[in-house]
Each structure stands twice: as structure tokens, then as C-alpha cells.
Amino acid sequence: MARLFRGFGTPYRPRLLLGVGLRICEMATDLVTPWPIAAVVDRVLGGSGSANPLGAALDAFGPERSTMLATAAGAVILLALVSAAFDYAGDRVMGAVGERMSVAIRRETFGHLQRLPLIYHDGQAVGESTSRVITDCGRIKDSLVAFFSVLFPGLLSVAGYAAALLFLDWRFGLIGVGCVPLILLVGVRNRRRGRRAARRRREAEGQLTGLVAEALQGIRTIHVFGRQELHDRHFATGSDGVLRAGLEAADVQARRVPLLESATAVGTAALLWVGGTGVLRGWWSVGHLVVALSYLTGMVAPLRALSKLAGTFAQGQASAERIATILDEPCPLRTPAAEPSAGLPDRAAGRIDFTGVAMEYGERPALRRLDLTVGRGERVALTGPNGAGKSTALALIAGLYRPTRGAVRIDGTTTAELPDRWLRRQVTAVLQDTFLFAGTLADNIRYARPDASPAEVRAAAEAALVTDFADLLPDGLDTRLGDCGTGLSGGQRQRVGIARALLADAPIVLLDEPTSGLDPETERCVVAALGRLVAGRTVVMTTHRPALLGIATRVVRMSAGELSEAADTGVVKAVGAASTDRR
Numbered sequence: 322m323a324r325l326f327r328g329f330g331t332p333y334r335p336r337l338l339l340g341v342g343l344r345i346c347e348m349a350t351d352l353v354t355p356w357p358i359a360a361v362v363d364r365v366l367g368g369s370g371s372a373n374p375l376g377a378a379l380d381a382f383g384p385e386r387s388t389m390l391a392t393a394a395g396a397v398i399l400l401a402l403v404s405a406a407f408d409y410a411g412d413r414v415m416g417a418v419g420e421r422m423s424v425a426i427r428r429e430t431f432g433h434l435q436r437l438p439l440i441y442h443d444g445q446a447v448g449e450s451t452s453r454v455i456t457d458c459g460r461i462k463d464s465l466v467a468f469f470s471v472l473f474p475g476l477l478s479v480a481g482y483a484a485a486l487l488f489l490d491w492r493f494g495l496i497g498v499g500c501v502p503l504i505l506l507v508g509v510r511n512r513r514r515g516r517r518a519a520r521r522r523r524e525a526e527g528q529l530t531g532l533v534a535e536a537l538q539g540i541r542t543i544h545v546f547g548r549q550e551l552h553d554r555h556f557a558t559g560s561d562g563v564l565r566a567g568l569e570a571a572d573v574q575a576r577r578v579p580l581l582e583s584a585t586a587v588g589t590a591a592l593l594w595v596g597g598t599g600v601l602r603g604w605w606s607v608g609h610l611v612v613a614l615s616y617l618t619g620m621v622a623p624l625r626a627l628s629k630l631a632g633t634f635a636q637g638q639a640s641a642e643r644i645a646t647i648l649d650e651p652c653p654l655r656t657p658a659a660e661p662s663a664g665l666p667d668r669a670a671g672r673i674d675f676t677g678v679a680m681e682y683g684e685r686p687a688l689r690r691l692d693l694t695v696g697r698g699e700r701v702a703l704t705g706p707n708g709a710g711k712s713t714a715l716a717l718i719a720g721l722y723r724p725t726r727g728a729v730r731i732d733g734t735t736t737a738e739l740p741d742r743w744l745r746r747q748v749t750a751v752l753q754d755t756f757l758f759a760g761t762l763a764d765n766i767r768y769a770r771p772d773a774s775p776a777e778v779r780a781a782a783e784a785a786l787v788t789d790f791a792d793l794l795p796d797g798l799d800t801r802l803g804d805c806g807t808g809l810s811g812g813q814r815q816r817v818g819i820a821r822a823l824l825a826d827a828p829i830v831l832l833d834e835p836t837s838g839l840d841p842e843t844e845r846c847v848v849a850a851l852g853r854l855v856a857g858r859t860v861v862m863t864t865h866r867p868a869l870l871g872i873a874t875r876v877v878r879m880s881a882g883e884l885s886e887a888a889d890t891g892v893v894k895a896v897g898a899a900s901t902d903r904r
């Protein structure tokens with residue numbers, strides 16, 4: 322938490338100083354507030370003229386008791402208004418710093434998260450990551466706002482009132498200062514337990530969000546199989562975890578308040594006893610005792626408020642730990658070396674070499690040893706059984722994963738050495754399921770190149786045969802799609818994906834089963850669109866569909882993570898040591 326404060330708080334230092342200044346002004350006003358009451362008690366009701374810092378001011382309108390009473394009442398109102406104004410301004414400044422810092426933390430977390438390598442995301446549930454960005458950052462925000470609006474002013478008040486009590490009389494001061502460790506002890510005693518409960522609660526909540534996200538992503542499957550009750554049960558188990566942790570946190574919180582009340586009562590009783598004795602012995606006036614009691618109340622009030630916020634801080638701490646696990650993940654895209662592309666041509670020639678490539682997802686081998694060369698302008702189809710490693714080979718060309726052994730080279734340079742931005746401009750892909758975002762059809766095509774003109778978007782849409790169906794819609798390419806691009810058929814989505822890839826205009830095109838699941842008529846249409854995409858580019862595709870194999874110039878069969886000796890679909894193989902064939 323302290324690390325997040327330091328890192329994200331630096332830009333707000335001037336505002337924080339302003340906030341501190343406003344809080345000190347408020348504190349000073351609050352310290353003066355009990356003195357008009359003391360004047361009424363001593364001078365108006367008691368008739369004595371004990372020392373009072375506001376004495377001269379209260380006498381200004383006349384020495385009569387009724388006038389002094391009215392002046393004191395007016396002074397109380399005035400001081401309350403001034404204190405409220407400083408309180409408002411201080412809250413605005415400090416609260417705003419908390420809000421701004423939490424927005425910066427959330428933006429940084431989201432930005433970092435979406436740049437983390439795919440291997441990280443493979444091991445994370447989408448709902449769990451969502452929960453960190455939304456809920457954990459929200460909890461950190463609550464803590465930051467509470468820190469700046471309650472904790473900091475509270476501590477300032479404690480220090481201010483304790484100093485004022487000491488100044489008033491050392492005996493009052495000792496009683497006041499003696500209360501602080503007593504009250505803090507109550508907070509510290511339960512701190513560790515509170516933190517542990519908060520940590521468990523956040524983990525349980527994160528898992529619950531993961532369950533909801535997974536169920537909603539698979540809602541069609543749930544409906545098809547009618548398995549709502551199964552997911553109800555999973556959810557109930559997850560909810561029980563949240564409940565258990567929540568009950569523990571509530572118990573920790575509930576214990577704090579009575580202990581705190583007792584500590585406060587001890588302090589007040591001591592002050593009353595010592596103060597009353599002092600008044601009876603003539604050490605000080607009743608007005609002074611009133612002021613001292615008012616200072617003591619002012620001193621313990623923020624401590625009580627703070628102890629009630631202990632739960633908020635414990636949750637903020639637990640959330641900060643969860644956010645730190647994201648921010649601490651090394652992100653290759655953010656290393657300076659990832660950016661410059663000096664010395665590289667604007668457009669790659671398009672030759673691809675796999676040399677002794679092995680790839681493991683964690684412990685699981687996906688590629689054992691792949692040696693393959695794809696020449697510039699070649700169109701190679703990878704075929705083979707499920708799990709042979711075809712999609713993994715494509716992902717390595719795109720630089721989405723790093724090989725565990727060996728190297729993938731583009732025009733002779735390994736993908737590990739190529740700057741990510743440069744690589745993105747050289748490689749584009751059409752996947753089995755084209756993911757579309759909420760927005761218009763045109764927005765989704767332009768996703769490949771945000772600076773493309775409307776004419777370029779239209780040209781790509783025409784070449785990919787998107788206009789065949791889009792022009793029949795009332796808004797054409799400006800037709801809005803729902804969340805995740807709902808509203809299009811499978812074939813239509815693939816054609817939008819092809820238009821996107823056309824607009825990207827990369828020299829290397831990857832096709833990962835782009836026609837699987839399409840009916841023959843739709844497939845013909847998508848293959849026709851793909852024919853325009855692949856022209857003049859280096860293409861590596863995975864497919865079993867004869868229609869798509871028809872646009873390949875070479876077919877390579879893979880099995881168990883390496884090239885296989887067997888020929889596929891009658892197409893022959895060879896190319897050096899690799900078992901491949903030219904058509």
C-alpha cells in the first residue's frame with residue numbers, strides 16, 4: 322500500500338500540501354471554539370474573570386452579561402462556520418487527491434494487465450482479472466479517500482488537541498496523551514486478524530466474480546444443457562466462502578467499538594476526576610475544565626472514527642497486495658528495448674524460419690522440435706490431428722508466445738529480437754472465431770488501422786465481401802453491433818475479420834481454421850474473400866477444409882508437436898530435412 326502511495330502520490334504533492342494547510346487552519350479554528358463557552362461559564366454564569374484568550378474580543382461589545390452572552394453565542398456560530406468552510410475545502414482537496422490517485426492506479430493496472438504476455442492470461446480466469454481491475458482498485462480508492470479525508474485529518478486533530486491540552490495544563494495534557502496508546506492498542510490488537518479476514522474475503526470475492534463471468538460467457542451452453550442448478554451450486558459454494566470471510570471481518574470490527582468506548586470512558590473519567598478536584602481546589606476555573614473536556618472529546622472522536630475505518634484499510638491493504646501481483650509481473654512490452662525499430666525495413670519480405678523450435682505451456686509440451694522454412698510469398702497449410710501444435714506454430718510467428726527452445730525468425734531475425742510494434746505491422750491473422758467489439762461494422766474493420774480513411778475501410782469491406790450483407794442493412798457499414806459484436810452470423814463475422822486483415826495490409830498472414838464450422842455455401846464465400854487477402858503475401862494456415870487447402874501452395878503435416886513423415890490429402894512433401902511438399 323505504501324508503495325502505491327509513494328509511486329502514484331508524487332504528482333499530487335502540491336495539492337496535498339494545500340490540503341494539509343487547510344486542515345491546520347480547521348484545527349486552529351476548532352481549538353478556539355470551546356473558549357466562548359468557557360467565557361460564558363466563568364464570566365456570565367460564574368461571575369469570575371479567569372484568563373480567556375478571547376476575553377478582549379468578547380468584551381468588545383460591552384461588559385454587560387447579556388451582551389457578553391449574545392457575543393459568545395455569535396462567536397460559537399462564527400467559529401463553527403469558519404471551521405466548516407475549512408473542513409469543506411480540505412475534504413475537497415484531499416478527497417480529490419484520493420480519487421485521482423485511484424484512477425491513476427486503475428489505469429496503470431489495466432494498461433499493464435493488457436500488455437502482459439498471453440502466457441500470463443492463460444493462467445488467469447477472466448472474471449478474476451476483471452475483479453482485480455474493478456473491485457480491488459475500488460477498494461484501494463475507498464482506502465485512499467479515507468486516508469486523506471479521515472485518517473490524516475484525524476491524526477492531525479489528535480496531535481493538535483493533545484498539544485493544546487498540554488498547553489492548557491500539564492496535568493490535562495498527561496491524561497489526554499495517556500488515552501492515545503490505550504486507544505491505539507485496541508486498533509493494533511485486531512489489525513492482523515482484520516487483515517487476514519480482508520485478504521480471504523477479497524480472494525473469495527475474486528473467485529466468485531470468476532464464476533459469474535465464466536457462467537455468462539458460457540450462457541448458451543448452460544441453456545442448451547439446462548445445467549442452471551449446477552452453476553447455482555457452484556455459486557452457492559463460492560458465496561459461502563465470501564460469507565465466512567465477511568463474518569470474520571464483521572466480528573473483528575464489532576470487537577473494536579466496545580473496547581474503544583471503554584478506553585475513552587477511562588480517559589474522560591480521569592479528566593473529570595482530576596479536573597473536578599482542580600476546580601474544587603481552585604487550581605483552575607470551571608471554564609478551563611469545560612475547555613479541557615471539549616479538547617479531550619475532540620481528541621478521541623477521530624480515534625474512534627479511525628478505528629471504525631480499520632476494516633476499510635484492511636480491505637485496501639488486501640486489494641493493494643492483489644494489484645501489486647499484477648504490477649510486479651514483468652512486462653516485455655514495456656521494456657525500452659521493445660520499442661525502437663531502427664534498421665528494420667518498413668515492410669518485411671516475409672520469409673519465416675522455424676529452427677529446432679520447442680514450446681511448452683507450463684509443463685505441457687505443445688511443440689517438440691519444429692524445423693520449417695516458409696519462403697517469401699509462399700502459402701503453407703499446416704495439417705494434422707488435434708493437439709499437433711499447428712495453432713501454437715502460428716502463435717509463435719505472431720510473437721504471441723516465446724519458444725522454449727530454438728528460434729522463429731522473420732527475414733532472418735528472431736521474433737524475440739524484433740520490436741513488438743514492428744512485428745504487429747508485419748503479421749496479421751484471421752482466427753477461427755473473429756472477435757468483434759461493440760461499435761459499428763466500420764469501427765471493427767478500422768480496428769486494424771485506426772487512421773484508415775472511410776474509402777479505405779469501404780474498399781477492404783468490398784474486397785472481403787462484407788458489403789454483400791452490410792449494404793442490405795439500413796445503416797450499411799455504420800450498423801451498430803452489440804457487446805462482443807453480437808448481431809452477425811459466423812460467416813459474416815469471418816468476413817469482417819478478413820476485411821480487418823486486408824486493411825492491416827501486412828506482408829505475413831496467418832489463418833487459423835478461419836472456415837471451420839461454416840456451411841459449404843458460406844465457406845465458399847469466405848474462401849473467395851480469403852483469396853483476395855492472401856494474394857502477394859506469405860501465408861501460414863491451419864485447416865482441414867479442402868476448399869481452403871485449395872489456396873495453399875504447400876501442405877505440411879504435423880503430429881505430436883513436430884513435422885510428420887506422412888503425406889496429407891494427396892499433397893506431397895519435402896523442403897530440406899523437413900517433411901514438406903511443393904504443389
Ligand SMILES: Nc1ncnc2c1ncn2[C@@H]1O[C@H](COP(=O)(O)OP(=O)(O)OP(=O)(O)O)[C@@H](O)[C@H]1O
Binds near residue numbers: 686705709710
Ligand atoms: N493456452 C494454452 N495453455 C496450455 N496448453 C495449451 C494452450 N494452447 C494449446 N495448448 C496445448 O498445446 C497442445 C497443442 O495445441 P495446439 O492448439 O497448438 O494444437 P492444434 O494442432 O492447433 O490443435 P487443433 O487442431 O485442435 O486446433 C495441445 O496439447 C494443447 O492442449
